[in-house]
Amino acid sequence: MTYSIAKRTCKTASLTLAFLVKLSLLSSQLMAQRELKDIPIPDPEVEKATFVVDEGWKAELFAGDPAMAKPIHMNFDNHGRLWIASSETYPQIKPGEPSNDKILILEDSDKDGKTDRTIVFADGLLIPTGVLPANDGDKASAYVVNSDQLLYLRDTDGDLVADEKKIVLAGFGTEDTHHLLHSLRWGHDGWIYMNQSIYIHSHIETPWGVERLNGGGIWRFHPETKRLEIVVRGFVNPWGVHFDRYGQMFATDGAYGEGINYTFEGSVFVTAVGAKRILSGLNPGSPKHCSLEILSGNHWPESIRGSMVTNDFRAHRVCRFKVSEDRSGYESVQQAELIKTPHVAFRPIDAKQGLDGALYIADWYNPIIQHGEVDFRDPRRDRTHGRIWRLTHKDQKPVENQPITAKDPVEKNLARLADDADLVRLFAGQALRQQVRSSGQAKATLDAYVQTVAKDPSRGLEQLELSWVHEGLGHFDLTLQKALLDSQDGRLRAAYTHQIANQIRWVRTSQFGSLDPSQIGQWTALGKKLVQDDHPRVRLEALRLLSQLPGVEAAQAACLALHKPMDRFLDFALWQTMRDLSSVWLPEFRSGKFRFGNDPSAIAFALKAVEDPSTIDAVLTMLDEKVASDSPANAQAARSTMAILVAELGNGPQQAKLVDRLIDPVNPTALPDENLRGNLIQAILDASLRRKEALAIEPSTAQTLTKLAEQAIAKDKKNEALAPMDLGLVALRTLGPWRIAGARPRIEAVSQDAGSSAAVRVAALRSLANLGDEPSKELVNQLTQDQNIEVAxxxxxxxxxxxxxxxxxxxxxxxxxxxxxxxxxxxxxxxxxxxxxxxxxxxxxxxxxxxxxxxxxxxxxxxxxxxxxxxxxxxxxxxxxxxxxRWVLNDELKNKWLELAKTQGDPAQGEWIYRRNELQCIQCHKIGGVGGLVGPDLTSIGAQAPADYLLESLLNPAAKVKEGYNAKLVRTQSDEVFAGIPVRESDDEVVLRLADGKEVTIDKDDIQDIKESRSLMPDGLLDSLTQEEAIHLLRFITELGKLDGKMLVANNGALRQWEALLWTEKAHVLFNRTSLDSIVGDQSNFTWQLNPALVSGGVPMRSLATFRPHPGVPNHTFLRTKLNVTRAGDVVLDFGNAPKGSIALWANGKPIPIDGKNVKVPMSEGEHWVFVGVNRDIIGEESVSISIDANSTTAKF
CATH class of the missing domain: 1.25.40 (Serine Threonine Protein Phosphatase 5, Tetratricopeptide repeat)
Incomplete structure (x- = not known):
């Protein structure tokens, strides 16, 4: 379908005239916004004057209003022109108004770093959220997202104005305007990559079938053949996607705080519909980021080359990350911001590197960004301004800035494939495809070049680029395949392994869903080899290759990955592969024909991945068999996993058999971990109570449970600590529900015994109550008046x-x-x-x-x-x-409090009020990566939200609930009610995060009804505060994240997730009888409470318990934090300016001497508790600063 589009061209006025126009616009705007506060003058020079630019960098205005306004997305074409998707309609068109958003082309014809021509390539659009120059011929053309459609617009007469329009794809969701299809980017493989967000539901018809994506994710589209694939599922609002030199894909999420995300085919992230498991980003606790660019080209100084650049538009920052290899994945470390500013309207939302080698930042320019929380028609929303900033570095070298087209010699475009700059290689590859499609001679030249390059191992990157040129043509060259798979560089082997997986999908689609048996055999054999490669990323890509192949051989080959070192990305890839192939291997497993080569690790992993109840009888049989394994530890881990599956998925008789094995004093299912056995029996008890049936256990099992219960009661009488899942304590809980003969007198006596601990009494009481007869009910009624509150x-x-x-x-x-x-x-x-x-x-x-x-x-x-x-x-x-x-929100109170917060509010005092236990702010919200998850992250809330909105949220939290935090109310068949934030939902279960931060999984079969609820933040939260306290709290919230404020979370390596030891008699007696070194012992002796660091990074001492077990011993406060080490190495802890002798340290289960201001602690892979004792006689009420020295630390987290 084609039709004419009206042409419109404009030239940028002189700077003087532009400034006069701005003044004219400003006067009318100020009249309209006279009653509004904190609206900055919309002058780019005023804005620029506030920029704090990183050392060596320079920011200059490339383009701005009135020639260009409200840039949403941008990309460069192969002539070096910048294309802008511009929308003054966003966030919603007014009823009756025509849609007239635009695609603009900005041209810097004299290459002085400033645009001198602006062309309206297309108008009449409705909120275009993506533009991607097609670079497919002599005339300008582009792919454009227009609401629910992907369009192809083309200029036919050379005036840079679109004359034709084709609908390429339609059916993308339109439920939310800032979640529409967006972030278009070319891959070097000739496919278009594009993102959609959480509230979008897309159903796209293609020549190859209908593709559906509900919720967020990343698409992959081949324009020539109209193939469309889902690459990644999940994310909240992912407005960034890019590829490194080896084709590995990364993404950012503008509404979820995990920084840079490493993604791969089949990976699943937060909010993915139906997901049972998700991956996390490389920077947990990081603010939300929009867009993604990689600084490529040898013109950049080596210190910043390869950096990833993204935007924290909420906090008015352009951020830079250094990303490096970490086993199969990557690690990411944030560097100094390229730009940061207190200017409330600076909203960087896109970043792209141009052919000229400079970095360009799209500035949405708006004091208001809230989409769901602030009214669409709020007069403070800016609809007429916007600008593009051009960033350069003083040490960067000049680059050749010339068009790259199919008119250039084939040989020149081939040579460009070796360039270090991403756009140069990208455009050269596109030009080569055009040349090959139109000229047999060009194809012959390409083929000859491939033969030459493939023979030279030192030209591996060129081999990879050539393979991508072929992939875009729908061809996979065997000469290049052999060269790349034989490369000594694992990154190149991984890249081509990924390409083989793409090839399998290409062939399967071409053959309408089927693969030839000979093809399956060849690819399975290759996948089996690659999954045992020395490089972990090759193994990851091989797993996703094998997931494409039907056959139990592929599933068995995939599990060979377990015999090499695993990490979280490999673990997820194997888990996903087992699920992808379950329709093939699971029936064979149930019938007994297939057992993964009798590999216990493979069996356990695969069964855990699919969690299918139909496998439980086979699992019970295997638990009784002697397991052949390469190591006792692997066999032990496999048995543990199998036992957990029976406890979680088994029916009553199956679970009864497991209980019998778990408490067998001779051979407890070869599970020596008593805590695990206790947890498993507790899980089985809970399941039997939900079924409202007593577990049919053997008499010998009943006797053993009774004996174990008596042992726990005896330990308790001796004041020996009992863990919550102590096997005997769990056994005591089972005596009543499982109708164990002769148990009544004992559990009646224990439940009333004031000399027993609350834990033992409560266990006996609950056991008694489950007998359900009148004598039991009467005793329970009496115990409601017990002096022990836990028992009552x-x-x-x-x-x-x-x-x-x-x-x-x-x-x-x-x-x-x-x-x-x-x-x-x-x-x-x-x-x-x-x-x-x-x-x-x-x-x-x-x-x-x-x-x-x-x-x-x-x-x-x-x-x-x-x-x-x-x-x-x-x-x-x-x-x-x-x-x-009560404090009731009205105009009088609002105006008064906002003014008082500015003039009299103390953010430091407000922070202490925020931390009060009774307000429970910390339990619900995160600041600097620490705190709860049921409320929005507040790290930069003061920089992104107007003060009046924040005040309303404090006094009337249900009025405007931030997207993603609407609670749901679930009632189960047993009339239990859960209110919480939806975490994820699959076909058979719903996962809610409750107000206390705990997650609960509810089977859909057990749900009676589910409905929308209100905010989990309670009304009247401030009613316990005086006006002065409320003002301080408001000032604290409004200052969070402001660059020029006192509440900006610093990226200084400070450890923030701390717990403080509460004073208990048990802990005091333990220190008195032993020493302070007992702090690293049995943690059931201690009670810990969250005590996160302040915004400044210091750990506060105010109001914390002190211990002085003997006269003459200094008062000590104890803290602990957990470090999750993903790669072994040294951890260097820095204690700042703490005086000598004021800090004691325990790690790896032993005291660590401190000599100086820092200490080096070697740590193995895994979780490590670090304990700190603070000498309060020296420190007093001051905060202590404890951080990780990133420059000296070799361990990875």
Whole structure:
């Protein structure tokens, strides 16, 4: 379909005239925004004056308004011209208005670093979110995303204005305008890569069938054949995708904070629909980033060459990362920002390197960026400005900046394939494909060149580029394949292994879904060889190659990867491969015909990957067999995995058989880990309670469980610590539910024994309650009045099973009598609310009673998180007289508080208020990568959100809930209610993140109903604060992330995720009887509480417990943090300016002497607890700074 598009061309006015126009526009804008605050003057020179540019870099204006406005996306063409997708309509067109967004071409004809001509290539568009020059002929053409369509626009007469339009693909989702298809980029393989975001559902018809992608992901499209593939699934709003020199793909997410993401075919990331497992990015806790560019070319100084550049538009920063190899994946370390500024309208959203070698930044320019939280028509939204900044480095060399086209000699384009600059190679490859398609002589020249280059091992990168030229033509050259697979460089072998996987998909699509048996055999044999390659990334690519091949041989070959070192990317790739091939190998496994060559590691891994209940009988049989393995550790790990599968997926009789094996005193299924066995039996107990059936165990098993329970009771009497999953303690919990003969008298006695610990008494009480008869119920009712609050609450919870009204009255009555226990009782009340008729019974219990105000606030906060209704909240307000102390948002309060926050608010005091336990901010929100996950990350919230929006969020959190944080309310068939943030959802389960940060997995078969809920942030959160405290808190929130503020999280290596030791009698006695070195011993002796670092990076000491086990011993506060080491090496810890003798350190289970301000600690791969003792007699109330010296540390995290 083609039709004419109206032509429009404009020339950029002189700078003087442009400035006068800006002044004219400014005067009218200021009139319109007279009543608004913090609206900057939209002058690029004023904006530029605020830039803090990294050393050696220079930023200059390349283009700006009025010639160009609101750039969404940009790409360069092979003539060096910059194409812009521009939308003044975003975020939503006004009803009745015509759509007139544009594609612009910016040209710098005299190459002075400033655009001198702007051409409207196309208009009449509606929010175009991507533009990609096609570079496919003499005339200008481009692929353009226009809402739900991918268009091809072409100029036919040479005036750089589109005359023809073709709809290439249609059916992309349009549910959310900033999640539309976007981020178009050419791959060197001749395919277009493009992204879509979380709220988009696309159903695309192609000549090869319908392709569907629900939610976020990355597409791959071949324009000549119209093949369309999904490469990656997931992400929230991924506005960045790029490839390194070896074709490895990376992405950034503009709405999720994990920095640079390494992606590969079949990889799955956060929010992917139906995902049971996801990968994480290379920079966990990093702010959200938009766009991605790699600085390529030998004109850049070596220190920055290869850096990845992206944008933190919320915090007004252009960021740079150094990415290096790390086994099958990569590691990423953030460097100094290229640009940072306090200017609230600087919104860098795209970054591209041009043919001239400079870096270009698209500045959306807008003081307002919130899409879901701020009104579409908010007058502070800027719709007329925007600019492109050009960045250069003082040490970069000049480059040849010439068009690269099919008119150039073939030999010249072939030579360009060796260039270090990405665009040069990209455009040369495109030109070569055009030349080969149109000329037999060009093909002959190419073929001859391939033969020459393939013989020279030193020209591996050229071999790879040539292979990509062929791939774009739909051809896979065997000469290049042999050369690349024989290369000594594992990166080249990995690149071509990836290309073979692409070839398999190409052939399968060409043959409409089938592969020839001979092809399958050849590729399987090759995959088997490559999956054992010495380079881990070759093995990863080989796994994804094998996933394309039907046959149990491919599945067995894939598991050979387990016999080489694994890492998280390899583990995921193998897991995904096992699932991809499950329709082939699983039926054969169930029938007993296929056993992965009797490799226990392979069997365990594959079964865990698919989690299919139909395999459990076979698994039980294998648990009884002697396992042949290359190492006892592997056999042990395989048995553990198999036992876990039976506990998780087995039915009652199958689980009963496992229990018998787990407690066999002679051979407990060869699982020496008692904690694991305890966990497995607890999981089986929980499953039997959900089924409401007693497990049919053998009499000998019942006797053993009784014996184990008695051993736990005896240990407890001797004050020996019992872990929560102590095998005997778990056994005690089973005696009642599994109807073990003769257990009643013992569990009755233990449940009432004040000399036993709460853990043992509660275990006995719950066991007793599950007998379900009248004597048991009567004793449970009595125990609701027990002096031990944990026992009393456990009794109330069981009382509610048979007499909910009485249990609710017991709970509220105890809250009246003992308000000091408000936190525990309120949490129990929240559990009540989650049951059927919970609200009604709690409402009845609240009638006519008076609550302590602080206890009422605690109760209200806990119930709000469970979506408590208005009647129940009103009853709490009445009982605690809370209405008298409420802060209600209105215009008067808003204006007053915003002004006070500016003039009198103290962000430092506000940070301490934010950290208060009763507000629970830390439990829900992250700052600097530390904190909860059920609320938005606040690291840079002050730089990205207007103060009035933040105030409204504090006082009325349900008014505007940030996208991705809308809670869901799930009621199960057993009338349990869960309120939480959806984490992921598959065909058979829903995963919610609850208010306490824990994740709960709910089988869809067990869901009675599911509906939208409110924000998990409770109303009335600030009601306990004075106005002065509220003002300080507001000032703190509004300062977060501002470059010129006091609450900017520094990238200084500070360790931020700390826990502090709470004072308990048990811990004090242990230190008294032993020494402070006991801190690294049995952690069941200690109680830890989250104590994250301040925004500054210091770990606060204020209000933390101190221990002084003997006179003359200094007071000490204890901290701990966990380091997840992904590659062994030295960790250098820096203690800043801490005085000598003020810090004690324990790591690797032993004390580490500190000599000087830092210390080197060797660490193996895995998780390591680091413990710190702070001498409070020296430090006092000051914060301590503990960081990792990145320059000296060789370990990887």
């Amino acid at each position: 609450i456990a009794a109330m919870e069981r009382q509610a099973d048979s007499n909910f009204g009485a249990a609710a009255k017991s709970l509220i009555g105890r809250l009246v009598k003992d308000p000091s226990r408000a936190e525990s009782l309120s949490n129990a009340a929240a559990g009540f609310l989650g049951r059927k008729d919970g609200a009604q019974n709690l409402l009845g219990a609240l009638q006519g009673i008076a609550l302590d105000a602080s206890a009422a606030r605690q109760l209200k906060s806990a119930l709000r998180k469970m979506n408590a209704g208005g009647d129940l909240i009103q009853a709490i307000d009445t009982a605690g007289k809370l209405q008298e102390n």
